[in-house]
Amino acid sequence: MLLFKLRFFGFGLSIFKFFFVKKTFIIVFVSVCFWGKCALSQDKIGILKHNHIALQVADIQASAKFYGEVLQLERIEVPDNLKAIRAWFKIGNDQQIHLLAGRTQPVVNDRNGSHYAIFVASIAEAEAYLKKRQLPFHKQVRFDGVTQIYLPDPDGYLIELNEWKP
Numbered sequence: 001m002l003l004f005k006l007r008f009f010g011f012g013l014s015i016f017k018f019f020f021v022k023k024t025f026i027i028v029f030v031s032v033c034f035w036g037k038c039a040l041s042q043d044k045i046g047i048l049k050h051n052h053i054a055l056q057v058a059d060i061q062a063s064a065k066f067y068g069e070v071l072q073l074e075r076i077e078v079p080d081n082l083k084a085i086r087a088w089f090k091i092g093n094d095q096q097i098h099l100l101a102g103r104t105q106p107v108v109n110d111r112n113g114s115h116y117a118i119f120v121a122s123i124a125e126a127e128a129y130l131k132k133r134q135l136p137f138h139k140q141v142r143f144d145g146v147t148q149i150y151l152p153d154p155d156g157y158l159i160e161l162n163e164w165k166p
Helices: 060-070 123-132
Strands: 002-008 011-021 024-032 052-057 086-091 095-101 116-120 138-141 147-152 158-163
Touching (some): 052 060, 060 086, 060 095, 116 123, 123 147, 123 158
Parallel strands (some): 052 095, 116 158
Antiparallel strands (some): 086 095, 147 158
């Protein structure tokens, strides 16, 4: 009899036993569960957090300039073979925006429809910054008292700004 052990997905222990019986072998598989989780039985997808959003843009240079210079997001280096068609930016510690060249259809959004939201340190300072640069935006107070600012990027994707309050 041959016995070996494998670990799956960081939990559980599976044991394969190979039995040789009259020139044939039979494989017996036993899965042992730890902490209520089994190696081959998963009842949740296991999402941990958001990683990035990908936006298809018409003009990669104009959009990269907006996200880098206007929103002042830190640029992430992309592989050399993608530099002409991609631009990546950090939002906070481990979230990103990926810009993808090639959009040919118009983006039609309003503040009650598709948008994504990011936190700013101060909504008042963000508003002053946008006014100083004469950038279009819409300001409103949400039902729970949170002030929101919506601004479009060069393609028309709406960005909602909210003040971070830890």
